[in-house]
Structures are given as C-alpha cells and as structure tokens.
Amino acid sequence: MLKQFFIICSGADTDLLNTTSKGEQNKYVGIGATVFFTAIMAFIASSYALFTVFDNVYAAIGFGLIWGLLIFNLDRFIVSTIKKRGSFTRELLQATPRLILALIIAIVISKPLELKLFEKEINQVLLTEKNAMTLQNQDAIALQFSPKEKQLKQAIVNLENNITVKEAEVNTLYNTYIAEAEGNSGTNKLGKGPVYKEKREKHDTALAELQTLKADTKQKITAIESELLVLKTKYDNQVANTQPIIDGFDGLMARINALNSLPWLPSFFVFLLFLAIETSPIIAKLLTPKGEYDFKLEDHETAIKTVVEQRVKERQLSVAADFKINDKVYADLSEEDELYDYKQKKARALMQLQADAFYKQQQKAL
Incomplete structure (x- = not known):
C-alpha cells in the first residue's frame, strides 16, 4: 500500500x-x-x-x-x-x-x-530594534510638545527673575535707609530724621509690592505648572498609545530582515x-x-506517436487527392455544351429581371 x-x-x-x-x-x-x-x-x-x-x-x-x-x-x-x-x-x-x-x-x-x-537570535535582534524604535518614538513625540514646554518653563523663569529683581530693589532700599539712620551715607547725620523716614517709606512700599508680586507670581507659576502637568500627561498618553505598535513589530518581514542581519x-x-x-x-x-521502465515508456509513447503521424499523413494525402479529383471533375464539366446552354439561359433570365427592376425604380423616381 x-x-x-x-x-x-x-x-x-x-x-x-x-x-x-x-x-x-x-x-x-x-x-x-x-x-x-x-x-x-x-x-x-x-x-x-x-x-x-x-x-x-x-x-x-x-x-x-x-x-x-x-x-x-x-x-x-x-x-x-x-x-x-x-x-x-x-x-x-x-x-x-x-x-x-x-x-x-x-x-x-x-x-x-x-x-x-x-528564533532566539532573531528575538534578540528584534528586542534591540524595538528599544531603539521606542527611544526614537519618544524623541519624535517630544518634538511635538517641547516648544510649548520650553515656552511655559521660560515663563516661570521670567516670573522668578521678576521676583529676584524686586528683592534686589527692596534690599537696596533697606540698605539705603539703614545707612541713613547710621549716618554712613545720604545726609551723614546719625538718627531717624525726615530723610530716613522718606527712605523707609520707599522701602516699605517696595516690600509690600514684593509681597504682592510673590503672591501673584505663585498663582501664575501654579497655573503654568498645571499646564506643564497636562502637557506631560498628553505626552505620556501618546507614548502609551504608540508603544503597542512598536511592541507588535514582530511580523514576517521584520523577522526576515532580522535574520538577514545575522x-x-x-x-x-x-x-x-x-x-x-x-x-x-x-x-x-x-x-x-536508462532503465526498463524508461524503455517501455519510450516504446509506448513512440508507438502512439507513429500511429498519430501516420493518420495525419493519410488525412493530408486524402485531402490532396480529393482536390485533384474535384479539379478534374469541374474541368470536364466546363467543356459540356448542355451545361453551357443551361447557365446561359439562367443568366439571360437574371439580367432581364435586373433590367425590369431598374426600370421600375427609375419610373418611381420620375
């Protein structure tokens, strides 16, 4: 079996x-x-x-x-x-x-x-490629958010710089009215005179402005930090949404390319x-x-081929003979007077019918 x-x-x-x-x-x-x-x-x-x-x-x-x-x-x-x-x-x-x-x-x-x-070696190559693709993907996504992130962080820096400038101004005014009280500058008179009070009032006003500025700045920084947090959340979500595509980088073409790198x-x-x-x-x-089967197969195929070729040749000879017979038959018929008279009679009748038809057509046209 x-x-x-x-x-x-x-x-x-x-x-x-x-x-x-x-x-x-x-x-x-x-x-x-x-x-x-x-x-x-x-x-x-x-x-x-x-x-x-x-x-x-x-x-x-x-x-x-x-x-x-x-x-x-x-x-x-x-x-x-x-x-x-x-x-x-x-x-x-x-x-x-x-x-x-x-x-x-x-x-x-x-x-x-x-x-x-x-498979193990291919998996290692694919893991390396996936890690590289993950880093590239994170960098590409970060490019979408980095301009806005830089802008917000710069805004925080600008607000903090304003506080720093204001603190420096307050400290300067403080040192000025203290030096006036000690007689080290200004009027160079020891004690708290009118000039001292004027400089002290400027310092207190600037200090109050500093406190107000710090409070306002804190609120603004908090709002900016919230925007940064939202931006970070969007970045993380986009990374999380695109990561499955990278994790699924395990198809037939990817494996063939990894195999070619080995x-x-x-x-x-x-x-x-x-x-x-x-x-x-x-x-x-x-x-x-060439074995016994090949000889028998050749004998079988050539026998059929011979028979087919013989039949084809016989048909060709039969057709050729039939053409010769037909040519001779028609040649003999063309010489018979009876057939000639009959065809002449029929041709005369046909021409008469054509003449009558032409006459009727012309008559209708007139």
Whole structure:
C-alpha cells in the first residue's frame, strides 16, 4: 500500500511500472518518497510562516496544507516530465527549467524554517530594534510638545527673575535707609530724621509690592505648572498609545530582515540542505541510467506517436487527392455544351429581371 502510494507520488505510469522488475519499482518508490517528504517540509514551513502573519493556528494550518499540496503537485510534475532518452546533455537542458523552479521552491521552503531555527537570535535582534524604535518614538513625540514646554518653563523663569529683581530693589532700599539712620551715607547725620523716614517709606512700599508680586507670581507659576502637568500627561498618553505598535513589530518581514542581519553562513547551510532535498528527485532522475521502465515508456509513447503521424499523413494525402479529383471533375464539366446552354439561359433570365427592376425604380423616381 505504501509502496504503491510512493509510486503515485513519483508521477510514473503505475500500470507500466508494475510490469517492470522490483529494482526498477524501488527506484521510483524512492523518488516518490522524496517528493512526498519535500511536500511535508513545505507544509510545516509555510504553516509556521503563515502563523507569524495571521497569529491563528487554524488559518496557518489550512493555508499551509494548500501550499504543501501545491509544492507536491509541482515536484511530481517536474519529476514526471523528465524523460530518459539516452542523451545526458539533452536531459540536462530539459531539466534546467525544472532545476530553476526547484531553486525557487527551496528558497521559499527554507526561509520560514530558518526563522524558527534562529528564533532566539532573531528575538534578540528584534528586542534591540524595538528599544531603539521606542527611544526614537519618544524623541519624535517630544518634538511635538517641547516648544510649548520650553515656552511655559521660560515663563516661570521670567516670573522668578521678576521676583529676584524686586528683592534686589527692596534690599537696596533697606540698605539705603539703614545707612541713613547710621549716618554712613545720604545726609551723614546719625538718627531717624525726615530723610530716613522718606527712605523707609520707599522701602516699605517696595516690600509690600514684593509681597504682592510673590503672591501673584505663585498663582501664575501654579497655573503654568498645571499646564506643564497636562502637557506631560498628553505626552505620556501618546507614548502609551504608540508603544503597542512598536511592541507588535514582530511580523514576517521584520523577522526576515532580522535574520538577514545575522551571520549568513548558518542560514546558507540550511538553504543548501533544502535545496538538496528539493532537487534530489531531479538529480536522481538525471544520474540514474536508462532503465526498463524508461524503455517501455519510450516504446509506448513512440508507438502512439507513429500511429498519430501516420493518420495525419493519410488525412493530408486524402485531402490532396480529393482536390485533384474535384479539379478534374469541374474541368470536364466546363467543356459540356448542355451545361453551357443551361447557365446561359439562367443568366439571360437574371439580367432581364435586373433590367425590369431598374426600370421600375427609375419610373418611381420620375
């Protein structure tokens, strides 16, 4: 049962192969088994690749099964269409398009399994890329809020500078009226005279203004700090909303790019392995000598070809002979007086009818 299944997988004519020796049958069993297991590998590889895309087991298995059947059909077609005709050069030229197709299939099959084999290394590369993308995203979002943030912080600095200037003014007035009281400047008279009182009043007025300025400034700074807090909240929300996109940077294309950033040699060896698996049925067909099955298949095909070519030639000769007979028949008829008189009579009647019709048409026009 299993033997017959693998023979079907090889694309050989089962009825014809059953008439050959056991060794010849085993050769095609091996070719069919290679085709079958290549399709199994294609199913596994495509299922994993599609799982990384859809993140759904059932969808991945369903599409993977379709892809595996497609690869199975292609491999079976490739192997079954290579005919052994005794000329290796001719067979190689015949197999070249199949080898190119097998190369493409091997690339398609090997890439998803490479992603699975090097999954840990790929995850490390993706983690590094995600961290870099997170920092870039934060910087990009910060550029949207930084002008407003700088403006608000500068406003706080300006308000604090106003207080500093006012405090310096108050301190100056304080030192002025103290020096006046001590007689160190101004009138240089010791005691609290009229000038002292005037300077003291200026200081007290400035001090009151300072207190009022501090109270107003505190309210303004509180309001600005609230705006800064709102701005920070918006920034955090935008970062939080965009972070899942970065965390989801784990698709098929991202993994393939991460794989390409790894050393190429291990990946290349995996590709060579699948290339050998995919091309092994074709290479086996090319390297094996012409066997009993190939002779019988050639005999069967050439016998049918001979019969078809003979029938086509017979039809061509029949048509040519029929043309010659028709030419001779019509040539003989053209020389008969009876046929000539009959056609002359009919032509005369036809011309009379045409003349009558023309006359009636002209009469209506007048």
